Amino acid sequence: MLLVVGSVALDSVETPFGRADNVLGGSGTFFSAAASLLTPVQLVGVVGSDYPVEQLQPLAKRGVDLSGLERAEGSSFRWRGRYRHDLNSAETIETHLGVFSHFSPKIPEQFKSAPFVFLANIDPRLQLDVLRQVNRPKLVACDTMNFWIESRRSDLLELLKHVDLITLNDGEARQLTEKFNLVQAARWILDRGPRHVIIKKGEHGAFMFTRDTIFFAPAYPLESVFDPTGAGDSFAGGFMGYLARTGDLSERNMRRAMIYGAALGSFAVEKFSVQRLLEVTQADIARRLGEFQELVAFEAEIA
């Protein structure tokens, strides 16, 4: 079982290829859509009274337990953003936190024993609060962002002591550690708690660092990227979903989980919102995993 605590939002996105208004978004949503392809998911989050909850039904059907999704009086978290031609960084046009600004995650009794927990990108104080509510999970991972690194640095450093793994992007890793070099940045973080650090580089792939090993998972070179929103959360969903499904925390299995993450991330960007993730079949996933293997396969036979 895999518990995720994160945002459930409505996104409005413009890319060079089109636009979508008020579609399903948020870290918890993308994570759940990806992870539920691999394992049952328990989602904790909050939406406003204006949220089209019926649109979450396809997730529920696929094994996302929505009983921890609070419905609060007020408006939902909305994000409006735009991607330019390079698709690599979103320009935020508008963020409206709504009910999310008072979010205080309450973990339902039946979720408290989830062996795998993902604390998506929310206030580190709330992430710590979630950890106080759950019963010794087998693996706790968290994500974060520049906003918390700036405004909640000491809470974030406290959180690092209590998580097994952190995912963050390269810019955030540099900001948090004040190290430009990513190997040095990862070591800095490993010294503060987590045994695994995953540094995501968007279209340039992702590294997983431990004290003794470095693994690199490329991003799949797609011929057309439609909308990058949610790629990182879908990556995390694929990664954690595979770990939760297998329950195996060996280096070998965690490397495989990285490729599942990269595969789910690569699907997420093929359409707006969670649209593509809702269509993906097990056969699609198997095919993409094969493509990843083909992408990096070489025999090192040294002459």
Place this chain on the structure above:
Amino acid sequence: MLLVVGSVALDSVETPFGRADNVLGGSGTFFSAAASLLTPVQLVGVVGSDYPVEQLQPLAKRGVDLSGLERAEGSSFRWRGRYRHDLNSAETIETHLGVFSHFSPKIPEQFKSAPFVFLANIDPRLQLDVLRQVNRPKLVACDTMNFWIESRRSDLLELLKHVDLITLNDGEARQLTEKFNLVQAARWILDRGPRHVIIKKGEHGAFMFTRDTIFFAPAYPLESVFDPTGAGDSFAGGFMGYLARTGDLSERNMRRAMIYGAALGSFAVEKFSVQRLLEVTQADIARRLGEFQELVAFEAEIA
């Protein structure tokens, strides 16, 4: 045997870690320093009367035939550049072409039958002229840069019809093809002649595209990058050097050549100029290849 035609220059480089003045530089020099670790090299280029040719002796000792290195009256090609903290792009402070501006490569008789030819980054008209002088090589590869894409586009397009492989960086691929997506950019180039397109992404690794396959070689995550100058040419030297040594143009062997390229590129950036490439031992290369294998190894066992 591997023939390279390229620049032999004097570089002055500033990085956040130090500076070096009037040290060996140029695409032909870096390429030769890397390739000669794997196979004998024939270098064609030009230097001015001020060039410290005795400093090329370590290359000669290692099997770089310098008999095609012209010494012309005048001053040598000099480049002065600076890297900021991110080390990803050089800021050119000064370029002094000197004798290089009148360079007209004359391939010595004994070099004309080299089965492997690398046309480093020079005027495409000169690259075409070299191809008129050599005898049907087994594989011809070329490099290029933004300056030629702008100023010699039609010559470059003509050149593409006559080369088997091109290496260029991601920015150049986008500029040449006017496609932002690298898969689309590679396809555009493949449609114009080469059977292989290598797109280099600096610290983010390199892709090799054919009509049917994509291979990705990561850049090695070094804990300290000292000076990125020459990384791309050293990559090309490692790649071509391994192909020339093995004579095997199978996909399997070309993938292995990509890793040799990535390995030699990773050494090049560890010190100024060709300094590290001159120290590297066969054992160092074998170790780095093993590290690359470890970096991307995963078993795709699909559950």
